Amino acid sequence: MKLSDFNRQLLKLCEEDAMREHYRHNDTIEERFAEDLKHCHALPDIEFDLSGKGTVTTNNWGKFYLNKGMHEYSVSPKHANVAVNLKLTSSHVIVMDENLREIVRHRRLYGDNKQQSMDWLPYLRQLSIRPRALKYSGIYDLMPTAMKQFFEGCTNSETGKVLKVLAELTGRTGFDSALNTVGQALCYGASDADSLKNLYRRIYADVPELPPMPLSPEIPKVAQMPTNLVTYDVFLRKGGNVNA
Known part of the structure; x- marks a missing residue:
């Protein structure tokens, strides 16, 4: 299960548990939480950036490695053998050029086994x-x-x-x-x-499948044409110059 999916599932469980009575007070958990919010400070206007920053040099194929060479990420052939800037979050590895413009974004790899993330575009x-x-x-x-x-x-x-x-x-x-x-x-x-x-x-492509076309009763049923068309050629030759 992905971490984002687990967090959504955990939030849902917390919301379902919010109506349970608190073990010490005669209030529900939701009511206690609402009271706590009244005493909380407002969040800062400037977002607190938890991401890691760094630089890395790509190889001849425009790739680089993290986690002691276990995880391989692509950049582009245009950025081969150059230094690129990295922004590391819990879920993404964002590669940027010298002007901090995003080049490519990868899902961050985890684990001690060899893995690669390749963006072919x-x-x-x-x-x-x-x-x-x-x-x-x-x-x-x-x-x-x-x-x-x-x-x-x-x-x-x-x-x-x-x-x-x-x-x-x-x-x-x-x-x-x-x-x-x-x-x-x-x-x-x-x-x-x-x-x-x-x-x-x-x-x-989302192409709708057309239903079979119903035939009117006056239209005769025609058998499927045989794969051997020799008989058809003989029939045409009998027509002489008319069918030439």
Whole structure:
């Protein structure tokens, strides 16, 4: 269970318990709390920032490590081998540039096992600008197998278009949905940007399913056309020049 979900559940339990009579006073817990609020000082106008601050230098792939190298976070290929500023909260790792402008935001990782948080959107956007450098950037080796397999079937002129589409899909519903679309495209033997767009709409767009169209009684039932069309060709040839 996530910490935020647990806190919401705990608050709900506290609210349900608020009508219980206090063990020492003849008041409910809610009434005692209301009395306490009358004697509380107002909260300060300036928010008290509990986040941690720091800097870290990224590696050749625009990534950095926390927790003694156990947790890996991505930034972007544009910010490779540079120092970036970090803002650490209990739930997020916020990466900022030298002007403290946010570059990317990650869910904070916990635990002593090796984990990584990868945001592919900055990488896909950067690569779409220079698609010819895809297989020489080092980022290509980090891509999932299905995505690399898809790019192997793309022409040089199509690679840039595909990267732009993948960036668009990732920005819309996340990298997993883009990767799932690529997997579907591989099943159909597709290797172009338009196919990715169409498959994405088919999988994720909210397209209503049309009900079967009822036929009037006067319309005769037609059997399904056979897959072998030799008989149909013979029928056309009997027509002579009329059907030529």
